[in-house]
Amino acid sequence: MEDIILDILDALRRGENVDDAALVKLVNARARRTGADKRAFAKRRLLPYCQRVRSEEPERWASWGVTPELEERLLAVLRMKPRRSASGVATITVITKPWPCGSDCLYCPSDVRMPKSYLADEPACARAELNAFDPYLQVSARLTALSQMGHATDKIELIVLGGTWSDYPAPYQTWFVTELFRALNDDARAGVAANPALAAPGQDAGAVLASEDDLPPGVVERRARYRACGIAVDPRTSRDASEGAGDPGEGARGAARFQRAVDDGALTYNGAVRELYGASPAWCAAARWQVADMADLERAQRANETAAHRVVGLVIETRPDAVSPASLALIRRMGATKVQMGVQSTCQRILDLNDRGISVGRIREAFSWLRLFGFKVHAHAMVNLLGATPDGDRRDFARLVGDPGFLPDEVKLYPCALIASARLTERYADGSWAPYTADELMSVLVDDVLATPAYCRISRMIRDFSAGDILAGNRKTNLRQMVEERLRRPGPDGARREVREIRFREVGTSGVDVGALSLDVVPYETEGTSERFLQWVDPEGRIAGFLRLSLPDPALVARHAAELPVAPGEAMIREVHVYGMATRVGAEGRAAQHLGLGRALVERACELARDAGYDRINVISAVGTREYYRQLGFTDHGLYQQRRL
Known part of the structure; x- marks a missing residue:
């Protein structure tokens, strides 16, 4: 070696x-x-x-x-899989424990071992199950894996998935987020010896993880606590589940009977989850200590402001009908900066056919509240739902990214895939739903990317479902790559296609010639705000960094003064992001980070807000970026940081 x-x-x-x-x-x-x-x-x-x-x-x-x-x-x-931190930030996805869902959409899988819509063999889900859905243990496992693959972990974006966040009890929510921060503050990485990659060819990779000697004390303590409750925690805590989770254990085998009942229609997902978790003495014992109060969380947040692994983004997943001023104020206090929201379609007929149980008007309202609170809005959109057509999907997506009532900052755009536990199987059996052909799907996705404006990022195009779980629909894991290859070809008229979507233009892992960059401002209007998207671009249109500036309608803010944590005359910076391979805090390099691009974006945003008549500007800062904004003249102000203009 x-x-x-x-x-x-x-x-x-x-x-x-x-x-x-x-x-x-x-x-x-x-x-x-x-x-x-x-x-x-x-x-x-x-x-x-x-x-x-x-x-x-x-x-x-x-x-x-x-x-x-x-x-x-x-x-x-x-470095393994360099793209994982090419956006400048290392991402850690964690999954909340299975919990009854407030909805029952036609297309949604019902895996009783997971929160609604998730499957046990998705990488993040497999990792969560191995660690009893404990937030501390999940962060430890992923932090260890990222470090072992050579990625800097100083700047972390935490993504909390599990269906609808506000369906969970508030004390559990607070505990979950507190433990995320605590794991990062503790630097809960396993020792360098606890790496399955060190196993010799042919040796069981789990052999190098059998001892707890190289595990952090917090991990050992939590594993013991779950075992005392009667919940098995896999000893391979530091193993990256994406490399193979192995035997799911007794809990998974015990859930098989309930899964069969759900698949046969004899039991609902919610009923099965209540039996497996709500009525389980072991899980009830754990639930008694899975609580925290806001004082616990705020202590962990303060420690994270200067920790070795700082939270520079916290993402929460929810449904549009769960978005309200009260729910947003709570998750903002927890440190959230972005909300993932299941929109799926902006067509009421499609929503109704798929038992979505929500109105388009309520979706519009959710977008408005999220923007007024300063959150980045990450919408989920699906093509090929029951009742959809390729042309209808094109119109639907164009409305999502073009109608002032929506206009998400990011989109998960993926095709509907048929999973055995989804009620859509009945429509597939009777012929009323069928997956698009490969050509139809490719054509829709290509056109959707071309319709995407410069201020929107399509984060992904597939779910992490394994091919074995998909009964019908797309099984290609490189669908995004295939779409981008098609986009790089000349169009029907022989001309080069103009792609404005953010991810297609990111500088990624390549270096940046700062002298060749220019600052471009893209204005657009939403219902209730005037937006400015500031982007650093090179002569080829590649994007090295951007800022989202929101100028809320003062009259609208005044009308909702009792519900909003902001006041008339206050602008809002909703996001600042500079690209380049994630680099350790304070390090120098050729990446776009550390070249002063972020500071220049903030200063230009302040100028634009002042010129538009605003006298103060807020920033929806993450806990780990508070120190950065203090250096730029911002002071802590309620749920945000603020600077006078």
Whole structure:
């Protein structure tokens, strides 16, 4: 293992570009010379080996002569899945425990081991189940995996999924978020030795995780607490579930009977969850200590302001009919900065056919409240629902991104996929629903991306359902890549297609020539606000950073003064994001981060707000960015930070 690392270092010192293809050649050459199994030099094993040597064998590390600059280049070669932090932030997704759902949509899966609409073998869900849905343990597992893959974890976006957040009791919500912050504050990463990638070829990867010696004290304590309640917690706490979760355990096998009853229509999802969790002595015992108050949460938040792993974004998932001033004030106090919301369609006929149980008017109202509170709005949209057609889906998406009553900042745009536990199976059986052909689906998604404005980001195009779970519908995991390849081809008229959507234009892992950037301002109007999207773009239109400035209608704010935490005359910065590979706080580099682009965006937003007649500006800052905004002249002010103009 040491020899191949030295080969890589020698190549880097010679100024060679060691990309994946070059790394494979180095590995193959070393394996031929030594007669070793080339699997022993697999990329997923090289970085953990380096991390262990650096941590536990300082003399050997010193003998390699690795300067800080060379170490950064070596990390770039060995980093696994670099796209995961190419947006400048490392993301950790956690799942709340199964809970009765306030809705029963036709297309929604009903896996009794998971919150409604999620499946047990989705990567984040598998990780959650292994860790008893405990927020601390889930963060520890993911934080460990990201570090072991070579990603900086100083800036973390927490995404809390599980259906409708406000369906859960408030004390559980508060406890859940408190434990997320606590895990980051504790730096709850497993030791470098507890890495399954260090197992030799053919060795059980779980063998390196059998001991608790390399696990953080908080992880050991929580595992013991769940075991005392009678809830099994998998010993592979630090294992990344996306690499294979293994045996789901007795709890999963015990749920099979309830799942069959749900699939057969003899039991509802809510009834099964109440039996499995609400009536379980073990889960009831755990629920008695899964509570916290706001004072606990605020202490954890204050500690996180200067922690090694700072929360720079907290995302909560909910339904439009659960959005209200009271619910938004609570999640804002918890530190939330973005809301994921299941819209699915803006056509009332489609919503009704799919038993969505919500009106388009209520969806519009939810968008309005979210923007007035300053949240980023991440809408879920589905194509190929019951009753939909390709042309109808095109019109529906165009309305979502073009009607002032909607206009999300981000969209999850994915096709409806048929899962056995969804009631849509009956419509599939009688022929009233069928999946689009591959060509129809591709055409719809391409047209939807082309219709997306410059201020909107399509975050993903598939759910993480395994092909085995999908009875009918798209099974291609690289659907997004296929769509983007189609978009790069000339259009029907032979001209280059103009794609304005954010993710298509992100600088990603590439460097940035700051001298070539220009600051572009895209204005647009919503019902109740005037928006300004400020973006740093290069001559090719690639985006290196952006800011969302909201100028609320003062009369509208005044009419709702009793419900809103903001006042007339106050503008709102809803998001500031600078792209580039996530870099450790204070580090220098060629990424777009650390070039002063964020500060320049904020200053320009303040100028625009002042010129528009506003005398104060708020920012919906995350807990981990409070210090940054204080340095820019903002002071803590209620649920936000504020600066006089």
